[in-house]
Amino acid sequence: MSGSAKTKGKARSGGGVGLGLVPRIVLLVGGLVGGLSIVSALWLAYVAGSYVQEAGRTGARYAVASARGLDGLHRITLSERGDYLEFTSEDSLGKTLPPVQVPRQAFDTISSSTRAAILVAAIALAVLTFATALFIAIRVAAPLNRILEDVTEISRGKLEHRIRTSGGGEIATLARAVTRMVDDLVEKRATDAELGRREHDVNIAAEIRRALIPDSIPQLAGWELAATDLAAIDAGGDFFDVLEFPSGRIGLVVSEIAGTGVSSAMVMTMARAYLRAEALRVEEPVEALARANRLIRADMRRGMYVTALYALLDPQAGELRLASAGHKVPLLRWHGESRRLQMMQSEGIALGLDPGPVFERTIREAKVLVAPGDRLVITNTCGATVRNPAGEELGEKGFYRIVAQHAGADSDRFLQGVLAGIEAHAQGVPLERNFVMVTLKRSS
Missing domain, CATH: 3.60.40.10 (PPM-type phosphatase domain)
Known part of the structure; x- marks a missing residue:
């Protein structure tokens, strides 16, 4: 029986090594939020880049159409591969405009820059989320974990143990409530012990009296x-x-x-x-x-x-x-x-x-x-x-x-x-x- 109790005691004390249950949950939630932030940022970067490319192509088409509408003299070539757009035009003074080449790489560069900016913002958001979770773990979860450890010690019968806490706020209020509960328990145990002692004394006194009072009257x-x-x-x-x-x-x-x-x-x-x-x-x-x-x-x-x-x-x-x-x-x-x-x-x-x-x-x-x-x-x-x-x-x-x-x-x-x-x-x-x-x- 004693060996079994000893084994249980070791198993319970080992569970207190490292972060407790509450900090782990907080960090897990923070990690999930950070991961979701990164995924969302990447998706936004991809969508934004696509919109930028499409906007560039559309703008080019509008520019060509406008140029064509000015004189209607020159054919506009839009490469099948989309490498560039080129056209020539002649103004009203008879001057020839040089060919204009708009490479597709320019559109790709614009979308890549946009994706990079959004990615940097997403990474910064993830880092901020992780830092916030870590802050919560240190400022909130760690005190809760200490309270949990103290309550565990008290539950093992060490009623003289007290809750470790400092400062104010809800955590300190919780610690004071647990301390009052333990004090009430100590007082109740002392009262029960005193009542038990008095009851024991009364029983002994009653036994003595019964032994000394005459059993019969002449x-x-x-x-x-x-x-x-x-x-x-x-x-x-x-x-x-x-x-x-x-x-x-x-x-x-x-x-x-x-x-x-x-x-x-x-x-x-x-x-x-x-x-x-x-x-x-x-x-x-x-x-x-x-x-x-x-x-x-x-x-x-x-x-x-x-x-x-x-x-x-x-x-x-x-x-x-x-x-x-x-x-x-x-x-x-x-x-x-x-x-x-x-x-x-x-x-x-x-x-x-x-x-x-x-x-x-x-x-x-x-x-x-x-x-x-x-x-x-x-x-x-x-x-x-x-x-x-x-x-x-x-x-x-x-x-x-x-x-x-x-x-x-x-x-x-x-x-x-x-x-x-x-x-x-x-x-x-x-x-x-x-x-x-x-x-x-x-x-x-």
């Missing part, structure tokens, strides 16, 4: 636990996790990662691993987040951050202990008895921003007693920031209204209702980040 007697994860067009690092402890407690985590793509997914992998490890080591939300913060801070790249809302549920006691690491969306509690929605937020800064002292000094724990019929919701900011075609966000109030509208249903139907409300507002506009939600309802 079932608790007297509780309805459910979760959802709706991927955005650009997969990010937002995630949820459900932890099961030997004591029977259940840990619920929702985390939001800055950015999208592979970098965000890699931070997600790190944060999830540290949060899970420290949460399972100590069943204390504040201490678990503080320990995870130290580890995340050591590995966190500048400009990145992680927020997390960690809730530890004791199913037997109906008690929920809550700690927030800079998570923007509070815990949502829907009271089954009053049918009202309550926002509960605990203090704290994001993970990875501080080595430890400030984080540990600001974080606080909150406790919630969950009554039968109550629902708890932990989510990220996606629900409130969903946009419609007009660019309008759903907003916190709109999102909380959707949550309250479906909070009384069982957990599966609740999630379906929330997703339907978000999609109704978006009207087909893709999500800007992944939508993550974990919900818990006490049924008895």
Whole structure:
């Protein structure tokens, strides 16, 4: 395969030696025009000479006839071979006129001179035509041939090659048009490469997320636990996790990662691993987040951050202990008895921003007693920031209204209702980040 490609390359490069196709055509046309000019001139010379000879003979005949008409005395001899004409005459005074001889060579000389003059003019015309064709070849065809060679180089994939031209006129305009076309092609190729790279990153990030999101949700007697994860067009690092402890407690985590793509997914992998490890080591939300913060801070790249809302549920006691690491969306509690929605937020800064002292000094724990019929919701900011075609966000109030509208249903139907409300507002506009939600309802 490589040998065949090499042979083709040599054949194409050899075609550029000497004059190109356009100059050859111009010179061929010039040669044809010059040849036709010479042939036309020779024919004109022949015709003109014939007319001159005939005119000479006719003039001689008219002269003889006139002389004969003057006195009518002498016979006029016109040689059969046409060598000469001769006559004698006598005027009224009785003087004899000498014989007049008009050789035919005189007529031939006249026609030959005429032919020579026309031939010289024809040759001059042919030379002028050839010179004009050569001028066109140099001034027009040669630049076109250079453009053709440059386009050939570009077609071989050398997009950095540029069209060689100078001056103005149509040739320069053509060269600029080809250059713009090549620049557009380079830009399109770069755009396609960037889109391909982004698509590749999104696919990798999506694979990482799918591998880390829990496949199943544990079932608790007297509780309805459910979760959802709706991927955005650009997969990010937002995630949820459900932890099961030997004591029977259940840990619920929702985390939001800055950015999208592979970098965000890699931070997600790190944060999830540290949060899970420290949460399972100590069943204390504040201490678990503080320990995870130290580890995340050591590995966190500048400009990145992680927020997390960690809730530890004791199913037997109906008690929920809550700690927030800079998570923007509070815990949502829907009271089954009053049918009202309550926002509960605990203090704290994001993970990875501080080595430890400030984080540990600001974080606080909150406790919630969950009554039968109550629902708890932990989510990220996606629900409130969903946009419609007009660019309008759903907003916190709109999102909380959707949550309250479906909070009384069982957990599966609740999630379906929330997703339907978000999609109704978006009207087909893709999500800007992944939508993550974990919900818990006490049924008895």
